[in-house]
Structures are given as structure tokens and as C-alpha cells.
Amino acid sequence: xxxxxxxxxxxxxxxxxxxxxxxxxxxxxxxxxxxxxxxxxxxxxxxxxxxxxxxxxxxxxxxxxxxxxxxxxxxxxxxxxxxxxxxxxxxxxxxxxxxxxxxxxxxxxxxxxxxxxxxxxxxxxxxxxxxxxxxxxxxxxxxxxxxxxxxxxxxxxxxxxxxxxxxxxxxxxxxxxxxxxxxxxxxxxxxxxxxxxxxxxxxxxxxxxxxxxxxxxxxxxxxxxxxxxxxxxxxxxxxxxxxxxxxxxxxxxxxxxxxxxxxxxxxxxxxxxxxxxxxxxxxxxxxxxxxxxxxxxxxxxxxxxxxxxxxxxxxxxxxxxxxxxxxxxxxxxxxxxxxxxxxxxxxxxxxxxxxxxxxxxxxxxxxxxxxxxxxxxxxxxxxxxxxxxxxxxxxxxxxxxxxxxxxxxxxxxxxxxxxxxxxxxxxxxxxxxxxxxxxxxxxxxxxxxxxxxxxxxxxxxxxxxxxxxxxxxxxxxxxxxxxxxxxxxxxxxxxxxxxxxxxxx
Numbered sequence: 001x002x003x004x005x006x007x008x009x010x011x012x013x014x015x016x017x018x019x020x021x022x023x024x025x026x027x028x029x030x031x032x033x034x035x036x037x038x039x040x041x042x043x044x045x046x047x048x049x050x051x052x053x054x055x056x057x058x059x060x061x062x063x064x065x066x067x068x069x070x071x072x073x074x075x076x077x078x079x080x081x082x083x084x085x086x087x088x089x090x091x092x093x094x095x096x097x098x099x100x101x102x103x104x105x106x107x108x109x110x111x112x113x114x115x116x117x118x119x120x121x122x123x124x125x126x127x128x129x130x131x132x133x134x135x136x137x138x139x140x141x142x143x144x145x146x147x148x149x150x151x152x153x154x155x156x157x158x159x160x161x162x163x164x165x166x167x168x169x170x171x172x173x174x175x176x177x178x179x180x181x182x183x184x185x186x187x188x189x190x191x192x193x194x195x196x197x198x199x200x201x202x203x204x205x206x207x208x209x210x211x212x213x214x215x216x217x218x219x220x221x222x223x224x225x226x227x228x229x230x231x232x233x234x235x236x237x238x239x240x241x242x243x244x245x246x247x248x249x250x251x252x253x254x255x256x257x258x259x260x261x262x263x264x265x266x267x268x269x270x271x272x273x274x275x276x277x278x279x280x281x282x283x284x285x286x287x288x289x290x291x292x293x294x295x296x297x298x299x300x301x302x303x304x305x306x307x308x309x310x311x312x313x314x315x316x317x318x319x320x321x322x323x324x325x326x327x328x329x330x331x332x333x334x335x336x337x338x339x340x341x342x343x344x345x346x347x348x349x350x351x352x353x354x355x356x357x358x359x360x361x362x363x364x365x366x367x368x369x370x371x372x373x374x375x376x377x378x379x380x381x382x383x384x385x386x387x388x389x390x391x392x393x394x395x396x397x398x399x400x401x402x403x404x405x406x407x408x409x410x411x412x413x414x415x416x417x418x419x420x421x422x423x424x425x426x427x428x429x430x431x432x433x434x435x436x437x438x439x440x441x442x443x444x445x446x447x448x449x450x451x452x453x454x455x456x457x458x459x460x461x462x463x464x465x466x467x468x469x470x471x472x473x474x475x476x477x478x479x480x481x482x483x484x485x486x487x488x489x490x491x492x493x494x495x496x497x498x499x500x501x502x503x504x505x
């Protein structure tokens with residue numbers, strides 16, 4: 001499957017059309033938070049029967065050949081300046097999702113039917129059944145004029161488990177967010193809580209729409225409320241209420257999922273004409289101690305899990321760069337236009353750790369990087385656990401005042417010195433008085449030749465050194481620029497060195 005084409009599917013613009021399914025009887029209903037609370041008091045009992053024709057046994061291409069009909073399942077009004085599309089089931093998406101719209105007179109359900117969709121006869125030559133028992137929508141797309149005033153661009157997709165992704169002006173779909181991660185990077189199979197019910201509240205002249213999602217899984221029930229604010233920087237304001245069915249010792253909050261295949265820190269991972277292939281370049285953390293951490297992402301030889309302990313995180317996110325075509329040389333994927341996603345917690349999240357899980361991949365079609373917050377204390381059953389945060393989707397990373405930003409970092413084997421690896425880290429500063437402070441943690445590991453020098457043309461300050469790992473299998477590197485007083489004058493650059501796939505440095 002060509003992952004990037006799948007993410008781009010359905011992103012074409014459409015004009016705002018009339019409202020969708022009519023004639024549904026309004027009804028009153030309890031809040032989805034209350035429904036999640038009640039669900040958690042009972043054992044998980046949700047079972048999904050196999051999808052009926054024509055939604056069963058779909059391939060990537062045949063799934064994309066099912067299109068929501070305008071006015072039936074596409075371009076449905078959701079208040080001033082907003083519209084949405086309902087998405088069909090099939091392929092990876094077999095969980096039926098109930099969708100309803102909240103209004104002054106109550107809740108209006110949107111009934112599912114194959115008649116809401118067009119089926120390309122090249123893939124569906126026979127008669128399409130009128131009914132599809134047990135099937136339902138798989139999610140929705142939200143539309144808003146993002147890049148041009150008269151074009152209803154796709155700005156947000158909610159589909160698959162509890163995943164959602166958004167774009168800002170001028171960007172393309174890339175990394176995803178989800179409501180909660182369970183067992184990510186652990187020894188047991190990962191559990192994927194699923195959205196089973198979506199409730200939409202239309203926008204007004206002064207407020208964007210609201211998307212509420214009821215989530216269910218063997219370990220928990222939950223409600224996630226999204227308030228999307230599209231723009232040059234799209235913000236999804238998130239409120240999450242979790243109701244565990246069991247003690248959760250390793251829950252992941254505000255998880256971000258991305259792809260990293262290759263880059264200048266690991267140029268030999270693939271024989272590829274492109275210098276970089278990734279949706280995100282680095283994990284950045286603004287921790288509660290006032291530090292800014294910068295950790296380039298990796299495509300390691302085996303699964304690597306890193307924990308960055310913290311108390312009261314100010315923010316964390318997966319950052320994409322560079323922002324020019326020459327950085328990637330990929331005219332199809334447009335990786336230079338993939339957004340950065342930054343999680344900004346509301347309130348004090350207490351003690352815990354930002355977790356980074358990196359999974360080996362042999363191609364660019366697998367999301368192999370996950371970053372999330374793991375609370376120090378377990379989430380206990382019988383209690384509502386609330387978390388509020390914003391996710392900022394944009395082309396730019398948040399500004400770090402007073403710090404010389406890290407422009408890039410590279411590494412490679414030293415050809416005339418077997419067993420050594422050269423590292424260079426470029427900082428956006430011309431201040432020659434700054435000095436590099438490097439620490440290396442690893443048994444028998446040492447670094448030599450640490451030096452800082454100005455790049456030609458005033459393009460910043462480069463710090464270089466050689467790592468000699470000896471017989472070690474891994475080492476932790478930490479580099480920061482300091483001013484004359486010893487204060488940190490740059491983000492803290494971090495890297496976990498591990499042996500390459502061929503066993504070398």
C-alpha cells in the first residue's frame with residue numbers, strides 16, 4: 001500500500017453544499033462523558049460482525065473507489081464556514097461509528113446506507129445492495145476555507161481506532177494524533193481503543209464546531225472532545241475524560257504517531273536518491289525544569305524506547321524540517337510540507353515522562369514513531385481522569401526565546417579510523433563565544449575532537465566530535481552550547497547511538 005497516497009486521498013477541495021440527510025427525528029440524549037462513565041462500569045462487550053458486501057474484502061484501490069455523494073454523505077453543512085463528509089467502512093476500517101448532530105431541538109442521527117456513496121463500476125461492476133446490515137460510517141472529514149476563501153479545504157480527519165489528523169494552511173497531511181495509547185512499545189500486544197460514536201455540534205458565527213467522540217476498548221471507556229480552529233496554525237483543543245476498566249500503569253496521553261525512514265543522521269539505512277524521507281525530523285520537549293530538549297528521530301535496528309522524565313511539562317511535539325523541496329527531493333510526497341504537531345498541556349500534568357518509541361521499518365509506508373506523555377501514577381478504575389491540552393499543527397516549530405536553535409545534525413563513519421563515527425550539529429548562531437558542552441554515557445564509550453567553528457557565509461556555528469563506542473551496543477549523547485556564565489544558550493541536543501544493522505558504528 002502507498003501510505004502517502006492513502007493519506008492524500010479525499011483531500012481535494014469542494015464547494016459548500018446544502019445540508020445532508022433530512023427527516024431524522026430529533027432526540028434527547030445523555031452526554032458522551034456520562035455514557036463513557038456508564039460503559040466503564042460494565043465488562044467490555046463490543047463485537048463487530050464481518051462487514052457485508054460491498055464493503056467486505058476491499059483493497060486499497062477499491063476502498064478509494066467509494067466516494068461520498070455530495071449532499072448525501074459529502075459537503076454537509078456544519079454551521080457558518082464549515083462542512084463535513086461521512087466516510088465509508090471497509091479496508092482497515094471495520095468498526096461501525098454512529099454519527100449524530102446536536103441542535104436546538106436535540107440530537108439528529110445520520111442513518112448509514114450504501115446509497116449515500118458512489119461506487120466506481122471499475123471496481124464494483126455488479127448491483128450495489130440497498131442495505132448493509134451491521135455496517136456503519138468509519139469516521140468523518142471536516143472542511144473549512146483554509147487556503148482560499150471560496151474553497152472548502154479538508155482540515156481534519158477522524159478515522160480509524162481513535163486517530164485524527166489535521167493540517168494548517170499550506171501543509172499536507174502527515175503525522176497523526178489519537179486519544180490514548182495503551183501498551184505502546186511494551187512486551188504485550190498494543191491495544192487500540194476505538195471511536196464508536198461521534199456527536200457534532202455545528203459552528204456559530206463566534207465559535208468553531210465541536211466534535212465529541214465516545215471511545216471503547218477492553219481496558220477503558222473514554223470521551224474525547226475536539227474543538228478545531230483551522231488557520232495558518234490549526235489548533236485542536238482537546239478535552240479527554242478516561243474511565244479505566246482496570247488499573248493502567250502505562251497509559252499514553254496525547255500520543256503523536258509519525259514516520260521516519262531516513263535522514264542525515266542515518267544516511268545508509270536505504271539506497272535512495274532522496275536525502276531525507278520522513279514525516280517528522282525530531283522530538284522536541286520543553287520540560288518543567290525550563291530546558292528545551294531536541295532529539296533527532298531514528299530508524300533503529302531494533303525497537304528503541306526512550307523516557308524523558310519530567311514534572312509539569314510545558315509542551316512536546318514531533319517537529320518537521322527542513323521546509324524546502326531540496327531537503328527531501330520528493331515531488332510526489334511533498335515531505336517538506338508535512339506539518340509539525342505540538343502538544344501544549346493545560347494545567348499541571350504532574351510527574352511522568354515523555355515517551356518516545358522508535359520501530360525499525362524497511363520502507364516509508366509504515367508509521368514507526370510514537371511520542372506521548374506517561375503519568376507517573378497509574379490510572380485507576382472507578383475514577384474519572386481528566387486531561388486538557390491543545391495540539392498546534394503548523395509549518396513552524398514553537399519559538400524558544402533566547403536559545404540558538406538547532407538547524408541540523410549529521411553523522412557518518414570515519415573512513416580512515418575504523419570504529420569511529422563523526423557527528424556534526426549545526427546551531428543558528430554567530431556567537432563565537434559560545435562553547436560546546438558534551439557528555440557521553442555508555443560503558444567504555446568516549447568522544448574525541450570536540451570543537452566548534454563558524455560555518456562559511458555566516459550560516460551558523462557547527463559543533464563536531466568523534467564517537468568511539470568500543471564494544472558497547474549503545475550510548476547516550478548530550479550536547480548543549482553554553483555562554484560565558486555557564487547558562488545554556490541552545491536546546492539540549494540528545495542522541496541514542498546504537499549499532500547499525502550491519503553491526504558497525
